[in-house]
Amino acid sequence: MGKPEVLPPLATPSAAGEAVLQVQGLKTHFFTHGGVVKAVDGVDLEVRAGEVLGLVGESGSGKSITGFSIIGLIDEPGRIVGGSMRYRGRELVGAPERELQRLRGKEIAMIFQDPMMTLNPVLRIDTQMIEAIQAHERTSAAAARARALEALAMVGIPSPAERLLAYPHQLSGGMRQRVAIAIALLNRPQLIIADEPTTALDVTIQAQILYEVQKLCRETGTAMVWITHDLAVVSGLADRVAVMYAGRIVEAGATADVVRRPAHPYTRGLIDSIPTRATHGQLLRQIPGMTPSLLQLPPGCAFRPRCSRASEACLAEPLPTQPAPGRSLRCWHPLEPEQA
Ligand SMILES: Nc1ncnc2c1ncn2[C@@H]1O[C@H](COP(=O)(O)OP(=O)(O)O)[C@@H](O)[C@H]1O
Ligand code: SF4
Ligand SMILES: [Mg+2]
Structure with missing residues (x-):
């Protein structure tokens, strides 16, 4: 099959x-x-x-x-x-x-405080996302890539197709955490x-x-x-x-x-x-x-x-x-x- x-x-x-x-x-x-x-x-x-x-x-x-x-x-x-x-x-x-x-x-997926607990610094985002899907599901790289794009879009990442080609260090902290969240979503x-x-x-x-x-x-x-x-x-x-x-x-x-x-x-x-x-400017309790x-x-x-x-x-x-x-x-x- x-x-x-x-x-x-x-x-x-x-x-x-x-x-x-x-x-x-x-x-x-x-x-x-x-x-x-x-x-x-x-x-x-x-x-x-x-x-x-x-x-x-x-x-x-x-x-x-x-x-x-x-x-x-x-x-x-x-x-x-x-x-x-x-x-x-x-x-x-x-x-x-x-x-x-x-x-x-x-x-069951976990999102950590530090996105680098999820991301591999030496691999491109697409490689990591496709691997994460294929570790749990028998599917083609093309289908996995389509789902990766969908997940990136879901967490509000602009131009997801471009981000897929990036390495973690090329992204801001906020983007890295969004990618880590997207990875958590990949396997539904x-x-x-x-x-x-x-x-x-x-x-x-x-x-x-x-x-x-x-x-x-x-x-x-x-x-x-x-x-x-x-x-x-x-x-x-x-x-x-x-x-x-x-x-x-x-x-x-x-x-x-x-x-x-x-x-x-x-x-x-x-x-x-x-x-x-209401407490603006006051010392907080x-x-x-x-x-x-x-x-x-x-x-x-x-x-x-x-x-x-x-x-x-x-x-x-x-x-x-x-x-x-x-x-x-x-x-x-x-x-x-x-x-x-
Ligand atoms: N490996 C460990 N060895 C001993 N105590 C630990 C270990 N990991 C966590 N703890 C203790 O468990 C308590 C709860 O930690 P944690 O769940 O990380 O707190 P929180 O996430 O609410 O800040 C801490 O007081 C910490 O001292
Ligand atoms: S049980 Fe007693 S000490 Fe604990 S929170 Fe309630 S009133 Fe305070
Ligand atoms: Mg904690």
């Missing part, structure tokens, strides 16, 4: 709303000489087809390790020690390496994990890429986990948001709902530190204190040393609650809507 000459278009919506990823009680720990670093310690997440989930938290909260765990990139001394990650119903924790390898790069993934991919770019280019990525998820039915330390970035992009602190999701819900009515004092703190027109060392977490709520609402009760681990439909929370003294 010959190789197919035409590949199906990139944008073919899958069953919208189907749960693509369900993470429950995920624990990824690092067994270091200094002790056990519980980078991810009981994380629950769910992403549906066509949906963007924003995973937000300060640096060191365990966002990247959550992403790497999903894509299967945890190396020694790290190990997934508990929980479940179901991709379209299939359990990934403990799945054979061969199956994970097949999923990676085809059905059902799930994309994007780890702060626009953090290094200027605000206008960030906004453009965010807009295109969101549109793309809607059009293709792709589920996306967008990791960022910047709540302002996801508030304009994500359908739902999960706020991470010291290895746990402390609050989650529909983005507009969480941003308008945060219940967790940490979420409130993140919102207060976003510059707005920062969350006091620093992110704790995961080697020496205080007993009970990890946010306690920084929290103005802390009480004796917070010496015990806050249990997960559902304060409203679609919302989840871990806090003994949540903010009332009027306080939020």
Whole structure:
């Protein structure tokens, strides 16, 4: 049988709303000489087809390790020690390496903060894109090239045919990241994990890429986990948001709902530190204190040393609650809507 000459278009919506990823009680720990670093310690997440989930938290909260765990990139001394990650119903924790390898790069793709984690500096863009397709699909170079062009156009790259002939170093940082995103799209993934991919770019280019990525998820039915330390970035992009602190999701819900009515004092703190027109020229309110060392977490709520609402009760681990439909929370003294 010959190789197919035409590949199906990139944008073919899958069953919208189907749960693509369900993470429950995920624990990824690092067994270091200094002790056990519980980078991810009981994380629950769910992403549906066509949906963007924003995973937000300060640096060191365990966002990247959550992403790497999903894509299967945890190396020694790290190990997934508990929980479940179901991709379209299939359990990934403990799945054979061969199956994970097949999923990676085809059905589940990752976009890294540094596009050079994806791009090979010595190969032309077209070579890399065609290889990325042919690694997973039997197809002619011409059909692969056509899809590469389509993907470049989708992420808003002008004159894509010309860019295909370039080497990575001939492109600007923004263009390189767009190409890396286009590569992530090539095999029509059902799930994309994007780890702060626009953090290094200027605000206008960030906004453009965010807009295109969101549109793309809607059009293709792709589920996306967008990791960022910047709540302002996801508030304009994500359908739902999960706020991470010291290895746990402390609050989650529909983005507009969480941003308008945060219940967790940490979420409130993140919102207060976003510059707005109203706070222009004023000193922004920062969350006091620093992110704790995961080697020496205080007993009970990890946010306690920084929290103005802390009480004796917070010496015990806050249990997960559902304060409203679609919302989840871990806090003994949540903010009332009027306080939020
Ligand atoms: N290889 C490693 N060995 C030990 N600890 C690690 C390793 N990689 C990450 N960690 C720890 O895991 C925690 C979470 O890291 P990370 O997920 O990269 O945070 P974020 O992406 O939210 O900034 C950090 O506190 C870091 O110290
Ligand atoms: S549980 Fe207590 S310390 Fe933790 S965020 Fe809630 S009020 Fe603050
Ligand atoms: Mg990170």
